[in-house]
Amino acid sequence: MADAVLTSHPAAGVEPFGPRPRRVFSRRNIFLYGTLIMVSLYYLLPLYVMIVTSLKGMPEIRFGNVFAPPLEITFEPWVKAWSTACTGLNCEGLSRGFWNSVRITIPSVIVSIAIASINGYALANWRFKGANIFFTILIVGAFIPYQVMIYPIVIILREMGIYGTLTGLVLVHTIFGMPINTLLFRNYFASVPEELFKAARVDGAGFWGIYFRIMLPMSLPIFVVAMIIQVTGIWNDFLFGVVYTKPETYPMTVQLNNIVNSVQGVKEYNVNMAATLLTGLVPLIVYFISGKLFVRGIAAGAVKG
Numbered sequence: 300m301a302d303a304v305l306t307s308h309p310a311a312g313v314e315p316f317g318p319r320p321r322r323v324f325s326r327r328n329i330f331l332y333g334t335l336i337m338v339s340l341y342y343l344l345p346l347y348v349m350i351v352t353s354l355k356g357m358p359e360i361r362f363g364n365v366f367a368p369p370l371e372i373t374f375e376p377w378v379k380a381w382s383t384a385c386t387g388l389n390c391e392g393l394s395r396g397f398w399n400s401v402r403i404t405i406p407s408v409i410v411s412i413a414i415a416s417i418n419g420y421a422l423a424n425w426r427f428k429g430a431n432i433f434f435t436i437l438i439v440g441a442f443i444p445y446q447v448m449i450y451p452i453v454i455i456l457r458e459m460g461i462y463g464t465l466t467g468l469v470l471v472h473t474i475f476g477m478p479i480n481t482l483l484f485r486n487y488f489a490s491v492p493e494e495l496f497k498a499a500r501v502d503g504a505g506f507w508g509i510y511f512r513i514m515l516p517m518s519l520p521i522f523v524v525a526m527i528i529q530v531t532g533i534w535n536d537f538l539f540g541v542v543y544t545k546p547e548t549y550p551m552t553v554q555l556n557n558i559v560n561s562v563q564g565v566k567e568y569n570v571n572m573a574a575t576l577l578t579g580l581v582p583l584i585v586y587f588i589s590g591k592l593f594v595r596g597i598a599a600g601a602v603k604g
Contacts, residue, residue, distance in 0.1 A: 419484025441478035
């Protein structure tokens with residue numbers, strides 16, 4: 300009995316189970332975390348400069364260090380960028396452009412994602428005649444440079460009588476957003492077990508019944524992926540906004556360009572930085588709120604072939 304006790308004791312030469320603990324300051328960890336810290340600083344440093352500059356007055360910006368925190372914090376540049384900064388002949392700041400961007404983004408995102416999800420569902424589960432040709436056309440459309448289509452779309456919108464309106468720009472964003480979103484939804488629905496679809500068919504569910512009762516409830520991650528892609532692309536768009544709208548309906552990005560590139564008066568760097576941060580807040584907020592679901596959607600097959 301005593302021999303058995305001595306043999307089972309760790310001091311008797313029995314090796315402990317489990318992996319050996321790794322050293323915290325190993326070469327691997329130093330290289331890994333050092334690289335991550337350097338990359339993070341590379342991306343965060345410009346953002347830091349923008350934030351501290353937007354909180355300074357112009358005298359401190361002229362004679363101070365660009366990296367130094369503000370000696371006296373002021374939110375006047377933010378207020379001016381939002382409400383009184385001049386964008387050409389208009390001195391209403393970014394406020395009007397913000398609401399124009401909201402009216403452009405919301406319907407474009409909803410309509411494009413709704414249509415793309417149905418297209419992807421049909422291509423993945425309801426094979427129809429010519430489905431491969433249709434899918435190939437969508438793939439080609441997803442990678443055609445936008446600049447090639449600018450002038451033909453101008454003619455089409457003019458003939459439809461909606462050139463220079465928010466409706467025309469919403470239509471453009473909706474059409475251009477559908478190919479890549481259809482690809483995402485098609486790959487996601489194709490990764491769903493086929494037995495689930497067949498069981499629903501056996502139970503008598505049709506096209507819309509399977510879509511609304513089975514596919515839609517389990518597709519939240521891919522909807523978030525599509526939403527983030529669409530919100531980011533539409534909200535940050537400048538080219539379509541400046542081509543297909545007019546000064547009264549300019550989105551926020553076009554007004555930001557007019558503020559930053561204004562040649563009249565004194566160059567107010569604090570107002571420019573505040574206006575830039577205000578313009579980028581919406582995509583940042585959307586991503587930080589739904590970032591986890593975005594990663595889940597990508598991992599669940601959003602970019603699989």
